[in-house]
Amino acid sequence: MELVLRARHAVTAAGEGAFDVGVEGGRVVAVDEHGTLSGPRVVELRADEVLLPGLVDTHVHVNEPGRVEWEGFETATRAAAAGGITTIVDMPLNSVPATVDVPSLEAKRQAAAGRVYVDVGFWGGAIPGNSKELRGLHEAGVSGFKCFLLHSGVDEFPPLGAVELAADLRLLRELGAVMIVHAEDAATIEQASQPVGAQYKNFLNSRxxxxxNVAIARVIELAQRTGARAHILHLSSSDALAMIGQARRDGVALTVETCPHYLTFRAEEIPDGATEFKCCPPIRESRNRELLWQGLADGTIDCVVSDHSPCPPELKHTNDFGLAWGGISSLQVAFPAVWTGARDRGFTLAEVIRWMAERPAAQAGLTRKGRIDVGADADFCVFAPEEEFVVDVAKLWHRNPVSAYDGRTLTGLVRSTWLRGQEIGDQPRGELLVREGVS
Structure with a gap:
């Protein structure tokens, strides 16, 4: 075999244990007992390291082309690699143009070509008036389609109304595609108090x-009526867990994600004026956070992805929560953040890998990603689960040094990241992906 990685502790499709993993041609060709495989190159992991599949982050706002000063393919994918992530799926908005037709998808692929350090897939966008474009985007290999039920924050990506959402869901049912939904109800938010000033509680009360809950109920009802697959993005309200569980028992094709910041932070600890913590939906109270962890434990929540949504410092460096951009920059630290909280609550690395690699890959139709198994891509994360570090935004690969995690102590350090059997270094070797089955 071209390469053998030998680990005293590995998380593989065959379970956790001591394994040798054999690689040829960028794929895993063997997973066997520790010390049994051989080849011209054998890499033996240190005693304190665990061999994991490369993580898969299906919720990343790269913002290129059009808003490259916010992030960009080079900086985003380098940050991903430093955080153990070997595949990202780029969101269709915050770039200009938004990914709402085949030409805009091609513009994005051209912007990324030759500049990505990890593999990159793409979501398409569903907005009013572009229903006729969805089939072409699906045939071009997007992983699915994203829509909003309220203003997205950028004018070029308007929300779908209920009638438009139902029509698009019927089309996606025909295509076998998934609709991923930013589920907050516009009318409810319009009736809430305004998020003015420096007090975090004002912002929390505004969302x-x-x-x-209202928006998720609407998505469930429409998914049930149309028979389409739906996915709830960045769940922050633990109140919705019961209806999500019931919908699944009723046979609705529904999956759900949450994000590291909802599992890490709590509203009670956010200082007034600390707009680096602003995101939509918002970080909620401690009790809500623990119920989200319970939702992961019982399987109601399927996966954890970053919702990396960066911006230039001037859009965050205001004390007014009503004016600051709503997004948390977290791509490079997402995995250690989740592992820190999971470890403290008695979860295993295998469970975290299920949430952050296996299930996101499956949800995005990337069947060779997210696991160490024969036939899968040889994407690996070498991880020291007991090593602590303090987050320093000045040392992250994100384009702009703004993050809610700055100064926070996390447990678990990514030592190296491997893409198709080669350790990721200073040269971009990532590929632009299409959904499995699309040539």
Missing amino acids: PREAE
Whole structure:
């Protein structure tokens, strides 16, 4: 075999244990007992390291082309690699143009070509008036389609109304595609208080749980009526867990994600004026956070992805929560952040890998990603699960040094990241992906 990685502790499709993993041609060709495989190159992991599959982050706003000063393919993918992530799927908005037709997808692929350090897939966008473009985007290999139920924050990506959403869901049912939904109800938020000033509680009150609950109920009803697959993005309201569980028992094709910041932070600890913590939906109270962890434990929540949504410092460096951009920059630290909280609550690395690699890959139709198994891509993360570090935004690969994680102590350090059997270094070797089955 071209390469053998030998680990005293590995998380593989065959389970956790001591394994040798054999690689040829960028794919895993063997997973066997520790010490049994051989080849011209054998890499033996240190005693404190664990061999994991490369993580898969299906919720990343790269913002290129058009807003490259916010992030960009080079900086985003380098940050991903430093955080153990070997595949990202780029969101269709915050770039200009938004990815709402085949020409805009091609513009994005051209912007990324030859500049990505990890593999990159793409979501398409569903906005009013572009229903006729969805089939072409699907045939071009996007992983699915994203829509908003309220203003997205950028004018070029308007929300779908209920009638438009139902029509698009019927089309996606025919295509076998998934609709991923930013589920907050516009009317509920319009009736809430305004998020003015420096007090975090004002912002929290402006995005009540009810807004998520109402919107999620609408998505469930339409998914059930149309038979389409739907995915709830960045769940922050634990109130919705019961209806999500019931919908699944009723046979609705529904999956759900949450994000590291909802599992890490709590509203009670956010200082006034600390707009680096602003995101939509918002970080909620401690009790809500623990119920989200319970939702992961019982399987109601399928996966954890970053919702990396960066911006230039001037859009965050205001004390007014009503004016600051709503997004948390977290791509490079997402995995250690989740592992820190999971470890403290008694979860295993295998469970975290299920949430952050296996299930996101499956949800995005990337069947060779997210696991160490024969036939899968040889994408690996070498991880020291007991090593602590303090986050320093000045040392992250993100384009702009702004993050809610700055100064926070996390447990678990990514030592190296491997893409198709080669350790990621200073040269971009990532590929631009299409959904499995699309040539």
